[in-house]
Amino acid sequence: MPRMWHDEQLSLEPIRDQTIAVIGYGIQGAAQASNMRDSGLKVIVGLRKGGRSWEVAAKAGHRVMEVSEAAKAADVWRWIVPPESVDVIMLAPKAPGQRVRELYLQNFGTPALVAVHRDASGGAWNRILGIAKATGCARAGIIETTFKEEVETDWFGEQADLCGGVDRLVRTAFETLVEAGYQPEIAYFECLHELKLIVDLIQKYGIAGMYRRVSETARYGGLTRGGKVISAEVKKSMRRTLDDIQKGNFAKEWVEAYQREGQRAFEKYLGELDKHQIEQVGRKLRSMMWPREAVS
16 A cells, blocks of 8 residues: 555655756646645746746746756756755646646645655655645645556556547547437537546546446446447557567657757647547537637
């Protein structure tokens, strides 16, 4: 059983007088930097002068510096390769950055994983547990892991299930209904829209709890047909995906693609997705159900 901590067990005192540099102001960087600042820690944001994020971070009230200056001024760095003489610690919230910020402002938090890879100072655990408290994650609970375990399981979940897997499952189910002659709008509701309702039930009550809260027809159909759709062959494909991650193949491919193409590494795939019928139908239906600013 891994070690676990909750908010009331932790203190900010070990890191209250230290300066934390958040290098980069992306989705997670913005949320974690803001949460730590609002918890009373000294936070600076390291960015490239003139970059798009500089003004955004400054308008949010952060002290912004160039990356090299931020590294020199800080006691704790986020998201850079540190020298041998410093601690190597990790906080991994289990939610997108926007949700990390939202829950913090609601006086709650997102569960997170923490790890210490190198304890050069002798106080690395105090540092990472203080950061977990300051970001609000300890309010929900934090669990000990390792860098290796977190990276490999996180990437696998994104590829096999949370992003890649669910995307392809939804699109394939939609295509199956439309190709069989059903209206695309009906297929959209049945294969995509209602997915959130099921995921909410699973998150709150577990998989068995979800089945006990849907109709008897849905319960019997899901329990008897799900294994035929997601078969043993699919599990073999998932195993190959995990192997690619564990052997470093995915990391090498991703780094090379980003170095070669930058943001364009995504555009080919997103361009194809934008043209998919489920997205065309979805844009029309979402505009009926949600305010424009919520779906733009």
